[in-house]
Amino acid sequence: MEYFLMVSKELHFTKAAEKLGISQPTLSHQIKMLEQDVGYALFNRIGKKIELTKVGEIVQKEALNIQNSLQSISSQIRALTKGEIGELKIAVLPGEITDLVSTLCIKFNQLYPNIKVFVQSTDQVEKAVLENQADFGIGFEFNRDDMLMVTKLYxxxxxxxxxxxxxxxxxxxxxxxxxxxxxxxxxxxxxxxxxxxxxxxxxxxxxxxxxxxxxxxxxxxxxxxxxxxxxxxxxxxxxxxxxxxxxxxxxxxxRSVYLVMKKNRFINYTARKYIELLLCEIERLRFHTEKDEIASLKSSIS
Structure with a gap:
């Protein structure tokens, strides 16, 4: 999968092999083995140029999900075994919602000083979550998407x-x-x-x-x-x-404030801890919440 993703990124076997530190014949052999397992060609070869086939696009999408899950697992293991070291990436709408997230980061840092937090202020929160650029997003309105889990916070x-x-x-x-x-x-x-x-x-x-x-x-x-x-x-x-x-x-x-996550994505340690802190603050301040939605969110991150 690692070899395939590098080739799908570079769209050039020689360049991909150089970046992977292996020979081109070895790389070509590995890709052929993967194509045999899948049962379909993953690349169209046009002279020296290549491009992903439709099947290749599907494999690329799923391979990225697998890669992200492995990274999340590694992140959680590091957090548990090395004093909660890790990263947290949050996508938020520009404006006052960024103030909410950033203010909570002060308390989060006091509890988990070794975790790096990245707050991305963007009008495209859903895109950031779908493309794995953020562990989750917070905003006011989200389009319902089959790949997203949207929870009303309050x-x-x-x-x-x-x-x-x-x-x-x-x-x-x-x-x-x-x-x-x-x-x-x-x-x-x-x-x-x-x-x-x-x-x-x-x-x-x-x-x-x-x-x-x-x-x-x-x-x-x-x-x-x-x-x-x-x-x-x-x-x-x-x-x-x-x-x-x-x-x-x-x-x-x-208005309503929502949290959005990618469905079937592994929720890493850092994201779980931040969301737990956020829910505690919401409960402490007695915001109006939908109990069923909050209970469902707690269950999904436990």
Whole structure:
């Protein structure tokens, strides 16, 4: 399989043999043996050039899955036998969901300091998971795919935050639009939901300040520059004890957070530990969850 994958990558027997450190005749013989086992040709040979056959494409896809599973097994063994050494790769949507994942990484690093964590911020979370570039992904909406397992982690609402208390537990979305607002730019998922909601009430958001930094938003609110809408996730995961929050009367200001993994993929030690930590945080903060979906996820990573 290793020889086959190198040839399928290079599409050249001589180059593949050089990279593998073996002779070309040895490589050709190994490929012929694999073709005999499969029962079909894996490459079309056109002069000195080669290309994968349709059967070859299928074998390549499955061989990559096998290779990834072997790497996952090795990673888990290293983690268990060498002080939990390993890697964790997470794909997340750009914006505030990256803040959630990164903030949890602080606690994860305290528990597992020898594990390297890579957070990939991308609009193509599903692709990253399907192509084994990430152990799992977190985002707001995912297309249902036969090769993906999508689990709803929790539902969350949005808060209006300010530096002074109004004495009211709820605020009218329409009335808030007349006050100075500090918001994320319109490329952020949070802002997109706010823009959509404002259009539903026949208004348009006109923030006094736009910034992609949640720390800057909180600082500006603390100093009385204006108020802001933030998701409960951000409110809970950042230092906001000195701020006041109100729930929004507009019911459409809610969203769901999902975790996506590749079906039938081995869940390595590092991914399991991070997901377990994430689920503990969700339970601690009492987010609204679907108990059956959470139970299914726990079962799949146990």
């Amino acid at each position: 539902d969350e609402e949005f808060y209006l935050i300010s530096n002074q208390s109004t004495g009211e537990q709820k605020a009218s979305f329409s009335e808030v639009l007349d006050s100075p607002l500090i918001l994320f730019p319109n490329i952020h998922q949070c802002r997109k939901i706010l823009d959509k909601t404002s259009l539903e009430v026949g208004r348009q958001l006109e923030p006094i300040v736009e910034t992609s930094s949640i720390e800057s938003i909180l600082k500006l609110v603390r100093n009385g520059v204006g108020r802001s809408f933030v998701s409960r996730t951000l409110y809970e995961f950042y230092d906001t004890e000195d701020l006041f929050f109100q729930r929004i009367e507009k019911l459409t200001l809610t």
